Every structure is written in structure tokens, then in C-alpha cells.
Amino acid sequence: MHPILIEIGRFRVYSYGFMLAFSFFIGIWYAGRRADKWGVPKEIIQDMSIILILLSVLGSRMLYILTHRDHYHNLLDIIALWEGGATYYGGLILSVIGAVIYLKKKKVSFLRVADICSAPTALGIVITRIGCFLSGCCFGLPTSCSLGVVFPADSPAGYIFDGIAIHPTQLYSSFYGLFILAALILVERKRSFDGFTFSFFCIFYGAARFTVDFFRHYEESAVLGGLT
Numbered sequence: 019m020h021p022i023l024i025e026i027g028r029f030r031v032y033s034y035g036f037m038l039a040f041s042f043f044i045g046i047w048y049a050g051r052r053a054d055k056w057g058v059p060k061e062i063i064q065d066m067s068i069i070l071i072l073l074s075v076l077g078s079r080m081l082y083i084l085t086h087r088d089h090y091h092n093l094l095d096i097i098a099l100w101e102g103g104a105t106y107y108g109g110l111i112l113s114v115i116g117a118v119i120y121l122k123k124k125k126v127s128f129l130r131v132a133d134i135c136s137a138p139t140a141l142g143i144v145i146t147r148i149g150c151f152l153s154g155c156c157f158g159l160p161t162s163c164s165l166g167v168v169f170p171a172d173s174p175a176g177y178i179f180d181g182i183a184i185h186p187t188q189l190y191s192s193f194y195g196l197f198i199l200a201a202l203i204l205v206e207r208k209r210s211f212d213g214f215t216f217s218f219f220c221i222f223y224g225a226a227r228f229t230v231d232f233f234r235h236y237e238e239s240a241v242l243g244g245l246t
Contacts, residue, residue: 019154019173037149038104042071044145045138052134058126063134066120073116074109081108086237129213136219137202143195143223151188158185158233178235185233194226 024031046067050060082105121128150156154173160166166183169175175184201222206215236246 019169019175020152021154021173033152034149034155037145037152041142041145042067045135045142048138048141049135052137056130056134058131058134062121062124062126063131066117066131069116069120070113073112075104076109077112078104078106078109081105127212129216132216133206133209133212133214136215137199137206140195140199140202140219140223144192144199147188147192147195151186151192156188156191157235158187158190159235161185161233184235187230187234190230190233191227194230198222198226
């Protein structure tokens with residue numbers, strides 16, 4: 019765990035915030051390169067990306083705050099995204115809504131752009147989840163297996179499981195992001211319709227996230243049939 023990458027006096031670069039920003043930068047670049055091959059103007063991707071960055075950060079932060087209201091007491095707590103605290107689903111939902119509206123105005127197929135952005139999104143998962151590991155958030159349950167990691171007591175993971183080895187679910191998630199990226203590159207060679215790659219992304223991500231969540235720690239929450 020290494021929550022602060024650079025510290026010069028009062029200036030700090032936090033691992034999670036840096037990796038999140040880096041994932042956006044690489045994802046936008048990669049999507050732009052794919053757009054040219056798929057008949058979509060690169061400018062469409064670049065302009066849309068600005069909208070999606072704002073919506074994804076806003077949506078993921080809003081959903082996290084709504085489900086962890088007792089952790090936030092003032093405005094500074096709410097905007098301190100560099101300290102971690104975001105729920106992927108919130109950002110995804112708000113981003114998809116924004117993309118649908120934007121692309122409809124531009125008269126560009128949403129499903130084609132979703133195909134273009136699926137592999138870059140998987141790459142973003144790889145990078146961002148490393149940031150989660152460095153920050154000590156999104157951690158797993160106690161384990162006796164050789165993969166277990168003991169986090170420092172001053173980290174979110176160490177605060178809950180002080181001195182206890184836990185599953186590094188952040189790295190599991192980073193690994194499945196890499197798997198999804200490789201799988202999408204392979205399956206899209208057989209692409210036959212708009213939405214083909216995006217469909218596989220949804221299947222792969224859903225299966226991977228469902229599996230990893232059995233090893234991940236969550237606060238007490240409403241469940242359905244034993245599932246969080």
C-alpha cells in the first residue's frame with residue numbers, strides 16, 4: 019500500500035486520484051485510436067469523453083456517498099475524491115445516460131461507440147483498481163491463503179482488519195480487467211453487428227464482478243437471497 023505517490027511540502031499526489039486520472043487519459047487515447055478504424059470521427063469520442071469524465075466521477079461519488087452517508091460530515095469530505103470512495107455502478111449509469119443523449123444529438127450509433135469504448139473501459143479497470151490497492155480501499159475478507167495481504171492500520175483495510183491477512187480483491191479486479199481486455203480483443207474479430215463487443219463486455223464484467231464480490235468486504239447492507 020502506498021496512498022501518496024509524491025509529497026513535496028504540502029503538495030501531495032494521491033495514488034488513487036492519479037491512477038483514476040491516468041486511466042481516463044489512456045482510455046480516451048485508446049478509444050480515439052479505435053474510433054478511426056470503426057468509422058466514427060475521433061472528435062466525437064474526445065468531446066464525449068469530457069462529458070463522461072464529469073458524469074462518471076459525479077455518479078460514482080454520489081452513489082458511494084448515498085450508501086455511506088455516515089462517513090461524510092462536511093463539503094470537504096464530499097469532494098475529497100483523492101482519498102478514495104467511489105462506486106463504479108453510479109458512474110457507469112450516469113455516463114451511459116449522458117452518452118445516449120450526446121450521441122443521439124450527434125446522430126451516431128450508441129452501440130457502435132459502446133463497442134469502441136468497451137476495451138478501453140476494461141483497460142481503465144486494470145489501472146484504477148491498482149489505485150484502489152495502493153489506497154487500501156475496496157478490500158477483501160480475511161483469508162489464510164498465500165495471496166493474503168496485511169494492510170497498515172492507518173488504511174481503510176487495516177482499520178477494519180488490523181493485522182489480519184485479507185484477500186487483495188483490488189488486484190483480483192485489476193486482473194479480471196486485463197482478462198476482459200484480452201478477451202474482447204479476441205472476440206471482436208468475429209464482430210458482426212453494432213453492440214457485439216459491448217455485449218461481451220457486459221457478460222464478462224458481470225461474471226467477473228459477481229465472482230470477486232464473494233471475497234470482498236462490504237458493510238452491512240440489504241441482501242436478496244444472501245447476495246449483497
